Amino acid sequence: MRTTVDLPDPLYRRLKVQAAKEGKTLRALLIRYLEEGLARSRSTSPKCLPQIPEAGRRIPPLSHADLWALLEDHGPS
Template sequence: MRTTLDLPDPLYRHLKLQAAKEGKTLKELVARLLEEALSRQAPRGLRPLPLVPAKERRILPLRDADLWELLEDGSSRP
């Protein structure tokens, strides 16, 4: 797919230099950098909850999804 990007001149020069150092085209370098940045993003959805030692637990055992729902919507239902 083709697209047009307006990049600041210093960024463009930096990218061109990096592409030349790697023996890649600008297109190849930008595609790789974008893929890497997107893969580093935290996945959306449920995240694992921290473990709490049994002796410190003061809540009923609930599924992660139930706990995240409570945290996100502020509900007080168990």
């Protein structure tokens, strides 16, 4: 499949230089980078919120799901 991607000139030049260093085409380099990026994003799980010790707690304990729900409800507008 063909597609058009608008890259900033400095990034395009860096990609061309890297492709030349590796003796690969720009297409091959971009495919590899995209595949690596997609594989990495699949393998990373959402980060857990830090645990707060019980001592000195002034609010009732909430589960991770409850905390994420609060963040989503009151996130940036």
